[in-house]
Each structure stands twice: as structure tokens, then as C-alpha cells.
Amino acid sequence: MIKNSDFKICFSVMTILTILVGLFQSWGIALSMLNLCLISAVMAMGVNIQWGFAGLINFGVMGFLAIGGLATVLISVPPVPEAWSAGGIGILISGLFLLAIVFSVLLINKKIPNHKYKNYFIFVIIILSIPLLKFIAGPSISKIESINAATSGFLGGANLPIIFSWFVGAILCALVAFVVGKVCLGLRSDYLAISTLLVSGIIITIVKHEEWLSRGVKNVIGLKRPVPYEVDLQNSEWFIKLVEFLNSSKLSNVLDFDERTSLLNELVISSSGVFVKLCFSLIFLAVVFIILYFSEKALNSPWGRMMRAIRDNEEAAKAMGKNVVKQHLFIFMLGSAIIGFAGAMLVTYDGLFTPSSYQPLRYTFLIWVMVLLGGTGNNYGAILGGFVVWFIWIQSAPFALLVINIFTNHLDETNYIKEHLVNSVPYFRYLMMGLGLLLVMRYRPKGLLPEKIIKN
Amino acid sequence: MDFLNSIILLTNFIIVPGITYGSQLALGAIGVTLIYGVLRFANFAYGDLMAFGTMIVILVTWFLQSKGITFGLLPTALLALPVGILLTIAVSLFFDKTVFEYYRNKKSDPVTFIVVSLGIMFVLNAVVRIIIGPNDINFMDGHKFIMKAREFKQMTGLNEGLALKSTQVITLITTIITCSILFYFLNKTKTGKSMRAYSNNEDLALLSGIDPKKIVLLTWIIVSILATVAGTLYGLDKSFKPFTYFNNLLPIFAATIVGGIGNPLGAFYGGFLIAFSEIGLTYAYKKFFKYIMPEGLEPSTLIQFISTDYKFAISFAILIVVLIFRPNGIFKGKVI
Numbered sequence: 169m170i171k172n173s174d175f176k177i178c179f180s181v182m183t184i185l186t187i188l189v190g191l192f193q194s195w196g197i198a199l200s201m202l203n204l205c206l207i208s209a210v211m212a213m214g215v216n217i218q219w220g221f222a223g224l225i226n227f228g229v230m231g232f233l234a235i236g237g238l239a240t241v242l243i244s245v246p247p248v249p250e251a252w253s254a255g256g257i258g259i260l261i262s263g264l265f266l267l268a269i270v271f272s273v274l275l276i277n278k279k280i281p282n283h284k285y286k287n288y289f290i291f292v293i294i295i296l297s298i299p300l301l302k303f304i305a306g307p308s309i310s311k312i313e314s315i316n317a318a319t320s321g322f323l324g325g326a327n328l329p330i331i332f333s334w335f336v337g338a339i340l341c342a343l344v345a346f347v348v349g350k351v352c353l354g355l356r357s358d359y360l361a362i363s364t365l366l367v368s369g370i371i372i373t374i375v376k377h378e379e380w381l382s383r384g385v386k387n388v389i390g391l392k393r394p395v396p397y398e399v400d401l402q403n404s405e406w407f408i409k410l411v412e413f414l415n416s417s418k419l420s421n422v423l424d425f426d427e428r429t430s431l432l433n434e435l436v437i438s439s440s441g442v443f444v445k446l447c448f449s450l451i452f453l454a455v456v457f458i459i460l461y462f463s464e465k466a467l468n469s470p471w472g473r474m475m476r477a478i479r480d481n482e483e484a485a486k487a488m489g490k491n492v493v494k495q496h497l498f499i500f501m502l503g504s505a506i507i508g509f510a511g512a513m514l515v516t517y518d519g520l521f522t523p524s525s526y527q528p529l530r531y532t533f534l535i536w537v538m539v540l541l542g543g544t545g546n547n548y549g550a551i552l553g554g555f556v557v558w559f560i561w562i563q564s565a566p567f568a569l570l571v572i573n574i575f576t577n578h579l580d581e582t583n584y585i586k587e588h589l590v591n592s593v594p595y596f597r598y599l600m601m602g603l604g605l606l607l608v609m610r611y612r613p614k615g616l617l618p619e620k621i622i623k624n
Numbered sequence: 625m626d627f628l629n630s631i632i633l634l635t636n637f638i639i640v641p642g643i644t645y646g647s648q649l650a651l652g653a654i655g656v657t658l659i660y661g662v663l664r665f666a667n668f669a670y671g672d673l674m675a676f677g678t679m680i681v682i683l684v685t686w687f688l689q690s691k692g693i694t695f696g697l698l699p700t701a702l703l704a705l706p707v708g709i710l711l712t713i714a715v716s717l718f719f720d721k722t723v724f725e726y727y728r729n730k731k732s733d734p735v736t737f738i739v740v741s742l743g744i745m746f747v748l749n750a751v752v753r754i755i756i757g758p759n760d761i762n763f764m765d766g767h768k769f770i771m772k773a774r775e776f777k778q779m780t781g782l783n784e785g786l787a788l789k790s791t792q793v794i795t796l797i798t799t800i801i802t803c804s805i806l807f808y809f810l811n812k813t814k815t816g817k818s819m820r821a822y823s824n825n826e827d828l829a830l831l832s833g834i835d836p837k838k839i840v841l842l843t844w845i846i847v848s849i850l851a852t853v854a855g856t857l858y859g860l861d862k863s864f865k866p867f868t869y870f871n872n873l874l875p876i877f878a879a880t881i882v883g884g885i886g887n888p889l890g891a892f893y894g895g896f897l898i899a900f901s902e903i904g905l906t907y908a909y910k911k912f913f914k915y916i917m918p919e920g921l922e923p924s925t926l927i928q929f930i931s932t933d934y935k936f937a938i939s940f941a942i943l944i945v946v947l948i949f950r951p952n953g954i955f956k957g958k959v960i
Contacts, residue, residue: 225735287949299929351948358666358734359885362877363947366940369874377933529749529870533742540739595753602746606723609740 174548174617182555189563196438199445201562206452207514209554212538213459213547214506219536220545220619221467222499223479225361228348230531231368232341232504234375236511237521238382239337244392245325251312251380252323258308259323259380265304269297312380322383330392334512341508342501344371349500353493368532376523388521395447401440411436448517455513456551459506463547475499476545529598534561537601541608543615552617560604561597568596625782630915632784636773638907642900644792644861647799650895651854652872653879654806654888655847661823661886662843663724665737670851671873672748675866676715677852678859679756681708682763689765697767698794699860708856712848719744720844728840745870752866761864764791791861802853803892806846810888815842823886874936875902878943884953893955898939905929905938 182205190198211229218224273290280286313321352363375382382388401407412419415435422428466472478485478492486492515521534557542553569590576586608615652674659667667673684704688694695703723740770793773785810816815838822829822839830836855869862868875898883894909927917923930938946954 225738291945291949302930303925351944355947355951358738359881359947359951361735361738362666362881363944366874366878366943370937370940373934373937377931527867529746533746536739536742537746589754592754592757595750595758598746598750598753602743602748602750605743605746606740609736609743610723610726613736 172548174546174552174620177617178548178552178555181552185555185559195442196445199442199449201559203445203448203452203517204514204562205555205558206449206456207510207517208535208538208558209456209551210452210459210510210513211507211535212542212550212554213456213463214503214510215535215539216503216542216544216547216550217463217506218500218503219539220550221472221475221479222496223357224353224496224500224503225357226364226500226503227361227528227532227536228364228368228371229507229535230526230528231371232345232507233511233514233531234368234372234523234526235341235344236334236337236508236513237515237523237526238375239340239508240330240333240391240512240515241382241388241521242325243328243333243336244330245388246327247324248315248320248322250315251320254315255308255312255380256323258305259312262301262305262308265297265301269293269301309380320383321386322380322388329394330516331394333516334509337512338505338509341511342505345501345504346497348504349497353496353500365528365532368528372523372526375526382521382523385524387523389519391516391519391521393444393519394451394516395444398437398440398444401443402436407440407443408432408436411439414439452513452517455509459509460547460551467547534601537605539615541604541615543617543619545619546615546617549615549617549619553615556616557601557604560600564597564600565593568593626915629782629784630912632776632782632786633912633915636784636786638900638903640786640788640792642896642903644795645903646896646899647795648854648858648861648895649872649875649879649899650892651799651802651850651857652876653883653891653895654803655850655854656876656880657883657886657888657891658843658847658850660880661888662819662839663728663737665734665741666877666885668738668741668873669719669745669748670847670876671870672745672752672866673712673716673848674851674855674858674872675752675864675869676748677708677712677848678855678864678869679752680711681705681852681856682756682761682859682864684708685763685765695766697790699764699766699791701763701765701856701860702794705852705856709849709852712852713845715748716844716848717841720840749866749870756866758866761859763864764860766790789861791857795857795861798853798857802850806850806888819843871936875939878939881943881953882946884955887953887955890953890955894953897954898942901942902935902938906932906935 182202185205186198186202189201211233214232215226215229218226273293276286276290276293312323315321348364348367352360352367355363376384378384379386412432415432418435419428419432422431474485474490475495477488478490478495482492538553538557539550540553541557542551543549572586572589572593576583576589579586612618652670656667656670659665659670681701681704684707685700688700688703693703694700723744724737727736727740767790769787770790771786771788773787776786777783808816810820818829818832818834819839819842821832822834822836826836829839858869858872876895879894879898880891881894882897883890883892906928910923910925913923913927
């Protein structure tokens with residue numbers, strides 16, 4: 169893996185970008201950029217598995233990211249006992265009711281022979297079950313939401329370490345992807361794109377408005393962390409010693425004792441933030457490497473060859489006896505699980521879950537730009553895309569500001585056009601993304617690191 | 625009397641808003657369906673094209689207002705509409721020349737087209753936000769109400785009022801005019817027929833001497849007109865916000881597919897179907913049943929199928945149901 173030239177390109181770009189930002193801006197910014205780059209790389213690998221390996225368009229990335237984020241809430245937040253005693257039973261009953269509906273629909277679908285009105289019958293059952301479900305769950309939901317509405321108002325989670333939620337998020341996403349895949353995967357490419365986009369819209373609506381589950385638009389803040397907190401670090405003996413040791417030359421220049429302590433204090437505070445981010449970076453880097461390793465293994469295995477065969481010529485693969493439908497469903501679940509994993513990582517890193525922040529432009533199409541720009545079908549390409557695109561996304565505002573200042577240098581500070589342009593600096597990132605995507609699609613349609621076909 | 629009251633109630637809260645929203649969706653959906661039928665791809669930049677057209681209309685409206693020109697009782701935006709349409713056509717043709725033409729000549733697959741339309745979506749999104757900003761803009765002027773709820777109550781002596789905003793009437797009238805011209809053009813004129821022929825079978829149309837360049841040009845012109853009109857009507861009725869326009873792409877897609885992608889008449893009906901189910905299924909019928917049920921039998925709950933939070937989700941759910949049961953749409957698609 170290390171000998172691969174793509175590997176070298178990909179990770180040297182990442183190192184150079186991080187070091188550049190670290191030198192010119194600050195190490196805190198550089199590390200937080202690196203972390204988000206790593207998370208983006210995981211997302212891009214998930215999409216790449218679906219699109220690059222199998223040619224499935226999944227525009228529902230946002231929905232799976234939100235499910236991953238929801239998993240962090242369900243796993244790591246302590247449960248709210250009052251809410252459980254008030255409405256827990258009702259929620260459990262309605263959950264059972266929902267399961268019963270699903271199973272009865274499945275049973276009807278399987279047992280009753282094909283009849284003209286069978287589909288309509290199933291449809292009527294589903295339609296009738298929605299008000300019934302609301303009728304059963306309604307009272308308990310309003311009870312739960314009324315308990316400490318300002319601070320909790322939801323059922324809470326399982327109070328487990330947040331790392332578990334990454335895996336739970338992946339499993340949840342795989343389950344949802346199974347259902348979505350069963351419904352949508354038979355569709356042609358562009359229909360699949362539209363329908364997955366709409367399904368992700370439904371998922372976001374549910375996460376946003378079912379407050380008993382996720383607190384909805386009221387957000388969940390102060391999630392647990394897999395790494396130490398800054399405050400704890402600042403008070404621990406070993407960390408202060410470490411900072412003192414690392415900055416010994418700087419500190420020895422200052423002779424006055426009081427000044428020295430205050431300088432040391434400052435250094436401890438600033439480096440505790442960097443240290444926390446560094447811990448995150450190490451964990452995320454490990455995740456990226458593990459997923460990359462397995463993804464590469466899979467791509468070069470007989471299974472990967474089969475997936476490429478299905479992608480390039482579905483009919484021929486079918487004729488060779490490959491079960492295309494099953495493989496599509498499997499790879500859709502696999503890719504979605506990785507996306508869900510990344511979604512949980514993202515929420516863990518942010519430390520808060522804000523359902524209203526999930527927007528298709530940022531969480532679906534940006535990830536797609538990463539994959540298309542980096543190189544479809546190549547894992548290193550996806551990682552490179554994740555880095556480069558996130559770097560541009562973050563840095564385009566300062567860059568645009570610079571360009572605007574150069575061009576409007578002769579204008580007055582209070583000039584209307586200049587003020588307007590400076591105020592709209594954040595939106596230049598969309599422009600950069602769009603132009604970047606259009607240029608890459610035109611001149612390098614296979615992406616920056618194109619897929620390498622190994623001929624045996 | 626109670627019966628009349630209940631009818632007025634439904635008209636005020638379901639039928640009038642449904643027709644307005646349905647017309648806006650229908651105009652948008654016809655645009656998407658025409659692009660799909662003739663150029664053969666799903667245009668994700670359509671919502672932002674609508675936003676762009678509306679933005680131009682707003683800018684021209686502001687300019688006119690600053691010069692003291694208004695349209696009397698009607699909103700000034702209607703005066704500005706032609707300019708908006710012209711500039712939107714220019715932008716569409718610019719993107720067609722610089723981007724889509726290349727892929728059309730290469731005969732790329734639909735996915736490539738979707739991806740480049742995403743690129744254009746990003747660009748237009750940025751352009752709109754840079755020029756006019758991301759905020760809510762209300763550019764409706766002129767006479768606001770044709771009939772206020774209170775006036776209606778006084779006039780008829782009923783308990784329920786019927787409010788009729790002028791934007792609602794303008795929307796309906798504009799939609800009727802636009803759609804009649806469009807369907808006349810597609811079904812009766814020679815150019816319209818050649819467009820349909822091209823959509824139906826490209827090779828055969830080429831053999832019959834139809835100029836594909838002319839058809840493509842014409843499609844973009846029609847689509848830009850529809851996008852600007854639909855966007856402006858939506859903005860007049862509610863308000864203009866770039867993000868909302870992007871989001872409206874989703875129900876428009878739903879309407880397009882429900883009506884059978886590539887089928888303008890289907891898209892028209894699809895728009896109304898989506899609008900009425902969104903509004904009808906989220907409306908609380910408690911008051912309605914209070915009027916029509918005998919005394920003592922009034923419902924205690926809201927009688928609402930699903931809460932208003934799920935308004936958008938309904939259209940998506942309808943789409944998925946349609947995709948499962950009738951993947952070609954309710955009206956057979958793929959012919960204009």
C-alpha cells in the first residue's frame with residue numbers, strides 16, 4: 169500500500185496543506201482543518217464505494233450522515249428517567265405496533281399470490297397505520313416533550329462511551345440503506361439520484377421534528393468525547409510538565425518568575441486545545457487507514473473485480489451468473505454504513521448535534537464533488553478529494569477577500585460595491601466548488617487520481 | 625348554513641392555497657420535464673435558475689420603484705418580468721454553450737449531465753447569493769387583497785371568512801395563460817410538433833430534417849421563461865429566499881416524476897397533485913367536522929393526518945409510492 173504512487177501523492181498533499189496552514193495561520197486551525205478533512209475523506213470513501221465501485225448514484229448522503237449523528241445522541245447521552253417513566257411504555261408499544269405493521273405488510277406481500285389489488289391493499293394498510301400510530305404514540309410523545317422542555321424533553325440515550333456510537337451509526341445506516349435499497353435500487357440512474365435525494369429529505373424531516381427522539385431543532389449539546397477535555401488537561405501535572413519541557417527554550421529566556429508562570433499558563437491553555445485536536449486527528453487517521461486498507465483489499469479482490477464488471481456491463485455480469493440485485497443492495501448498505509460512521513465521527517468532533525444544519529448542498533453535493541474531483545473508483549482519489557475540496561471550502565473565503573481587496577484597492581472603504589462584496593465573501597466557496605467541478609468534469613473527467621485498472 | 629360555512633372553510637384553507645401552490649409547482653415541473661424530454665437529463669440547477677430569474681426581476685423592480693414607476697394595483701414585478709426572462713434565457717444559453725453542448729456532442733451518459741448540472745447549481749447558487757444576499761426579500765407591492773376575510777363575512781353573513789390575495793389570482797391567471805400558450809405551441813404549431821418529434825425519437829427527427837440546434841435553443845428559451853415566471857410568482861406569493869428556491873426543487877422533481885417524466889401535461893397535473901396532498905393531508909379538519917357533524921358528535925382531536933412539519937415529506941413519500949407502483953408516472957412519461 170505504501171509503495172503506491174497515489175498513496176504518496178495523497179498523503180503528501182495532506183501533510184503539505186496542513187503544514188502550510190499551520191505556519192501561515194495557526195496550528196489550531198490547521199489541526200481542525202485536518203480533522204474535518206479526515207472526516208470528509210471517510211465520507212468520500214463511502215460514496216466512492218457506491219459510485220466508484222458499483223456505479224450507484226446515492227444523493228442521500230445527507231440522510232445517512234444525520235442517522236450517524238443521531239446514533240451519537242442515542243448512545244452517549246445519559247437517559248432521562250422521568251421521560252422514560254412518563255412515556256417510555258407508550259413509545260415501546262408504538263414501536264411494537266410499527267414492527268407489527270411492517271411484518272404484516274411483508275407477510276401479505278409474500279404469502280398472498282400476485283393479485284391486481286394486492287399493492288393497493290398494502291398501500292391502504294400503510295396509509296391507515298400512520299394516523300393510528302400517531303394516535304397511540306401521541307400522548308406519550310407530548311408527555312416526554314413536556315418534561316424539562318428547556319433542557320431535555322427527550323428520552324435520552326444509553327450513556328455508553330461515544331466511540332460505540334460510530335459503529336451503531338454504521339449499523340443503523342446499513343439497516344436504513346437496506347430498506348431504501350429495496351425500494352429504490354431497481355430504478356434507472358437518474359431516478360435513483362432523485363429518489364435517494366428525496367429519501368434523505370424524509371430522514372432529515374423525521375430527525376428534525378421527532379423531538380422525543382433527537383430533541384429536534386432544539387439541538388443536543390455537550391456530547392461526550394473520546395479524548396480528554398481541555399480543562400482537565402490544564403489542571404493535570406503531566407501536561408503542564410510536557411508543555412514546560414517542549415517550550416523550555418522559550419521559557420528560559422524569561423527571567424522574572426511571575427512573568428514565567430503567566431507565560432507558561434498561556435502556553436498550557438493554547439496547547440491544550442491543540443493537544444485535544446491532535447488526539448482527534450490520531451483517532452481519525454487510524455479510521456481512515458483502516459477503512460482504506462479494507463477498501464483497497466476489497467477493490468483488488470475477486471469481489472472488487474466482480475463489482476467493476478457489474479458496473480461496466482451489467483448485462484454481461486448477469487449472463488455470467490452474478491446476482492446483480494443482491495450485490496447492488498450489499499454495496500449500497502456497505503457504502504451507507506461508512507457514510508453513517510463518518511456522520512457519527514463528525515458529530516462527535518463537533519460535540520453537538522444540530523439536525524437543522526443538515527442541508528443537501530453541504531452534506532450531499534459537497535461530498536459528491538470530493539469524489540468526482542478526487543477520482544471515482546480510486547480510494548486514494550476519494551481521500552485526496554476529501555482533503556482538497558475541504559481545504560478549498562475552508563480557505564476560499566479568505567482567498568476571495570484577498571482577491572476582492574486587490575481589485576477594489578482604489579475604492580473607498582465605504583464604497584457600496586466593495587462593502588457588498590466583502591459581506592458576501594462566504595458564498596465564493598460555492599462558486600469555487602462549481603467552477604472546480606465543471607473544469608474537472610471537462611478536462612479530467614476521471615478525476616485528479618483516475619482509477620487504475622490492474623490487468624491480471 | 626353550517627354546510628356553507630364548512631365549504632368556505634375548506635376553500636379558504638385548502639382549495640385556494642392548493643391552486644396557487646399547485647400552479648407554481650406545475651410551471652416549475654413543466655420546465656424540468658421539458659429539459660428531460662428534449663435534452664434527456666434531470667437538471668439539478670433548475671431551482672437555482674428559478675432563483676436567478678427571480679433575482680433579476682427583483683433588481684429591476686427595485687430600479688423601477690426608485691424611478692417612481694409602479695404598475696398601479698398590480699405588483700411592479702410583472703413589469704420587470706420580461707427583463708428577468710431575457711437575462712435568464714441568456715444565462716441558460718450561456719451555460720448550454722459552455723457546458724452542456726460539449727457533453728451533448730460527446731453523447732455522454734445521463735449521469736455526467738447530472739453531475740455537470742450540479743456544478744452549474746453551485747455556480748448559480750453562489751452568483752445569486754453574492755449579488756442579492758441570502759436573506760428573505762419581500763418584493764410584493766400594489767394591492768394586497770382582493771377580498772379580506774372580514775369583508776367576506778360582512779358581505780355574506782357567514783361565520784367563516786374567505787380571503788383572496790391578489791397574488792393568488794395573479795398566479796392562477798398567469799399559469800392559465802402560460803400553459804395554454806405552451807400547450808397550443810407544442811400541439812398545434814409546426815415548431816412545437818418538431819420539438820415533440822425530437823423528444824420522441826431523436827434519430828427519426830434528424831432524418832426528417834429537424835434542426836437539433838434549433839430545438840435545443842427553443843427548449844432552453846421555453847424553460848427559462850417557465851423558470852422565471854414560476855419563481856417570480858412564488859416569490860410574490862410568499863417571499864424570495866435563495867435557499868427556499870433550492871429546496872423547492874425537490875417537490876418540483878416529485879411533481880415531474882409523479883406526472884411521468886418527459887410529459888408536460890403529466891407534470892402539470894403532478895404539480896397540483898403534490899400541492900393538494902401536501903396541503904390537504906396536513907390540514908386539521910376539526911373545525912370542518914364541527915360544522916358538518918350533528919351536535920354531540922364533534923371530534924375531540926385535530927383530525928389531522930400528519931403534522932405540518934411533514935409537509936415536504938409527504939410529496940417525497942408520494943413520489944416513492946409512485947416509483948414503486950408506477951415507475952413511469954401516473955401519466956405515461958417520455959413523450960412530450
